[in-house]
Amino acid sequence: MARWDFFLVVDFEATCQEKGRIYPQEIIEFPAVLVDAATGSLVSAFRTYVRPRHHPQLTAFCKELTGIEQSQVDGGVGLGEALAKLDARLAAAGVARNRLAVVTWGDWDCKTMLESECRFKGIPKPEYFDRWVNLRIPFEAAFGPGRRNLQEAVKEAGLQWVGRLHCGLDDARNTAYLLVEVMRRGVAISITGSLAPALAPKEEGDEAPSQPQPQPQPQAQRVGLNLGMWAGGAGALPCCCFCGVASR
Template sequence: MLAVLRLTGASTREHKENINTKDVNVKMSATRDEGEEEEKTCSRICPSAEPDSPASQSNSDFSHPVYKEIAVANGHINRMSKDDLRIKLSELKLDTRGVKDVMKKRLKSHYKKQKLLQSTTEGGATDTYYDYICVVDFEATCEEDIPPDFLHEIIEFPMVLVSTHTLEIVDSFQEYVKPQLNPELSDFCVKLTGITQKMVDDADPFPEVLQRVVVWLQERELGTKYKYAILTDGAWDMSKFLNIQCRLSDIRYPQFAKKWINIRKSYGNFYKVPRTQTKLSTMLEKLGLKYEGRPHSGLDDSRNISRIALRMLKDGCQLRVNERMHAGQLLSVPSSDPVEERRQPPQQESSGHVVSTPHMI
C-alpha cells in the first residue's frame, strides 16, 4: 500500500516546511527493481542530471601557508560586530543584507576566495560543480481535512533554471497537470494554490507534461553539453509527490530526478544553523530577502528558492547533490562523493518508436 501524506487543516507547503527529512525514508512496497531494463515511456527519454563517471576532485593540501592566513582572517571576522561586518562588506561592494552569521559567512567566503586565487592553490569559492541548477517545487491536490487514504496528485510542474556562472535565473518552465484520481479540486486547494478547476481541466495528464519537461531539458542541452542538478526545498517533492505520482500514472520514476540538492540541508550546513531555521520563509528572512509573488504558487515558490540558491552561491557555497532515491527509498549522498560527468548513451525504444536520448543513462 502506498505511503500517504496526512494533513489536517494545513497546506502542502506547511507540511513540507515542518517535516523532518530523517523521517521521509519512504519505501514503496511495490517498487520495481532499480536494475530493471524494461522502462515505461517517460523514463526512456529522461535526461540524467548526473551521468555516471569515475571522475573525482583532488584534495587540497591544507598544510599550505595560505590556509593559516585564511584561519587568521576568519578569527578576525568572528570578533567583528554586526556594524563592522556591514561596513566591511560595503567597502568590498558585497551584499550587506542578512543576519550577523550570514554576513560573517559571506565575508569569510570572500577572503577565502581571494586568498586561494592569489596562491593559485585551487580555483577558489567561485568554482562550481554544475553549469546549471534546475529548481523544482510541485503543487499537489489537497484538502482541508485529509482522509487517511487520500493520495496527492501533482497539479503544477514548475522548473526554474539558474546559471551558476552568470548567477542569475535564465529560464523557466511551467505547466499545470490534470489529476486523474481526484479530478475535482477542493475549494481549499483552489484557495491555497490559486490553481482553478479550469486550469487543470484544460491541462494534460502527468505523463504528457513530464514528456515536455524532458524535451525542455534536452533543448537546453542539459546532461550533454552542460552539467546540471535538480534542487528542491526539502526532500518531499521527489521522495513523496513525484514518487507517488509516477506510481499513480503507472510510469517509471524518471532518471533525471533520482538525485537532487536539498537546499535545506545545504543552507543549514553552510550557515551552521539548525534544521528549524531552514523553512523557506526563514531562509529568505535570514538572508535579508522578501518573498516575491504568490505563496503556494509552484512557479513563484521555485523562483524564491532560486533566489536563496543564488545568494548562497554568491556567498561561496558550492551546492552539490545531497539526496537520492533508490528502490523507492530516500537516501543521503555524502558530500565526499565524486562529481559525476556527462556521457553519451545509445538510442532507446519507446512505445514502438526509436527515440534519440542524448541525455539518458
C-alpha cells in the same frame, strides 16, 4: 571544472484537503526554474498545470491555498506529458542531463510526491529526478542550524519574497534566488538525496565468478532528454505521499 552546468529548481503543488490526507495525492502544478551554475542567473522558467486523474475536482481549500483554478487543471496535461514537455525544453536549451542537478526546498518534491505518483501510475521519469539537492542543507551551512520554512529562510537571507506563497512557480523562483545567495556565500552545492540504489563496495581480492550468473530482469525504461511523449498506465504500488504544507 565545476560539477554542474545548471540547476533545475522545482516546487510541485498537489491536490489536498483541509482535514486529513487525500488519497492518492496528485501533482497539479509542475514548475521548474533553470539556473546557470556558473553565473547564478535565472535562465528560464517552465510551468504546466497537470490534470489529476483520481480527484479531478479541486477542493475549496486547495484552490485557496495554491491559487489554482479548476479551469487550469481541467485544461492541464497528464503527468507523463508534463515530464516530457520539461525534458524537451531542456533538450532544446542544450542541457546535458549528467551536468544538471535538481534543487528543492526539502525532500518532499522528489523523494515523496513525484516518486510516489510515478510509481502509482506506472509513469517513467527522467533519471535526473532520482538525485537532488535539498537546499535546506547548504542553507544551514551558510546560516546555521535551525528549522525554517522557505519564506522564513528567504527573509533570513536578506532577500525579498517575490510573488504568492504556494504558487509553485513563485515558490520555485524564490528557492532559485535563495540558491544563488547560498552559492554567493561560498557554500558548495552537492547532491543530498537519492533514490538510486547504492553500489556495494568491492572488497580487495574479489574475483569474477567462474559460473555464469543469472541476468537481471529488464526494468522500466528511463527517460533521457530527447524522449517524446508517453502515457501513464495503472501502477501496482500504492501512493503514500503527503503534501507537507505545514513543513514547507
